[in-house]
Amino acid sequence: MVSERSLAVLRAIVQDYVESREPVGSKSIVERHAFGVSAATIRNDMAQLEDEELIAAPHTSSGRVPTDKGYRVFVDQLTDLRPLSPAQRHAIEAFLGQADDLDDVLARTVRMLSQLTNQVALAQYPLFGSSRVRHVEIVALAPSRLMSVLITDSGRVDQSLIELADAAEQAAAEEPYLAELRARLNAELIGVTLSEAPGVLARLLDGIPAPRRALADRIAARLARQLADSRQDRLVMAGTANLARTEGDFTGSIFPVLEAIEEQVTLLKLFGEMEIDEAGVAVRIGRENAGTGLEETSVVSSGYSAGGSLAHVGLLGPTRMDYSNNMAAVRAVARYLSRLLGED
Structure with missing residues (x-):
């Protein structure tokens, strides 16, 4: 059983690793975070986290990085999402509000999300069998x-x-x-x-x-x-070049990820399997995507409605991502899409 302080140490490790991309050690945690305990105590907490397979040593250094399981615990422990700033919300409304039709709305949506998060942005077209x-x-x-x-x-x-x-x-x-x-x-x-x-x-x-x-x-x-x-069920996407900028986060080649992105059926199936939680988002992390070619990525999605149909908008990127910001961005954009398309 992981203690409350150990969970706080895990959050610190995730946050610092996402920011620096460097393994996180006990000394840096003491220096950067106000735990009020010694580095030796933090090392004991880290040992407990390692026993629970929530963090791991990437090599012989003293630093640790989150595992897929650790990211999952971190995401599940997010009690509130960091809200977008008023300037970000205004930019979303102004940019998407200029769209001429649904195709333009979704194209603008993925461009906006990609720019906000530096991830691959995805938007699913609603299934229009019930549209008129x-x-x-x-x-x-x-x-x-x-x-x-x-x-x-x-x-x-x-x-x-x-x-x-x-x-x-x-x-x-x-x-x-x-x-x-x-x-x-x-x-x-x-x-x-x-x-x-x-x-x-x-x-x-x-x-x-x-x-x-x-x-x-x-x-x-x-x-x-x-x-x-x-x-037809299909996707529009933007920001694939962001994967090249984060290529160091993948242990092997990024080509399987690129192939999975091009194979829209894989992503559409993944969207269909993701259950939106009470906060309005869903997250699939690393090995939870087994068998898709996306085992080293995380997918964040939220649902929006149009024409009586539910569809998904989301992000794809390496597991080392800013989950709080990305989840908040996806949720905010999905909610605005529902309002915008509901007006049509």
Whole structure:
């Protein structure tokens, strides 16, 4: 059983090691922290922590570093998260508030989180199967090119180009017909869920005259693809270069980590397994990520809601990270995303 003072020594070791990246010894703990006991007493506490496998000696020096188990105890003992400063909160609101649509919101989110924490930032797109079509637009950009625009009630705007194959399709793509097709699409699709929309879209083609059927098929096929893409579970990320700056925190190559990041299925599965606690965050540390290629990393996540769907935003980095700051940043950004997207 670890004593209260030993837990305080563990917190000091974690904090000092995160800051310095150097093994922490009893002498430096006495000098940097007001424990009011001798270095010999601190060494006894460190011996107890080592017996519990919460700290370990990386080599023959007298210093110790936290283990994955030690980081877990440290995180579980965090009774309060260091709040972001008013300037940081204002920067988040100002930067994300300038976004034009969901894609821009999430791209800005990961850039902001990466800059705040110097970690890899990740944001999951909400699953939009329960979201509904707000509007469909078909716009003529040129005689041989159209753009289809799909807008959902969750704020997602998806645009896609349609190249017209021949003169017959170009002749069919006259504005009066496009206006008629737009009206027909919106009359049938507005308010329909994205999971139901493909079936509605297929029935819409019935009764369209043959001269215009080929163009209608092309437009419907593109919209069907946009609907499928909108329901796909995927991530946006930023700050991968931060891993190179912390490469010394990994015992081997960082390539397995990079491969796991590129394999979005791994991260999405990990997000799905993480249970958000009462503080609004979840943390997976080191060996808790076994079998994913992320055994030397920690993942911090929080949930946000959009369009009636829950998704995750988070950070990935070496186990030697500033957990308190990172957890607070992820939670603050997730809460702001929920407010921002809820307004849409």
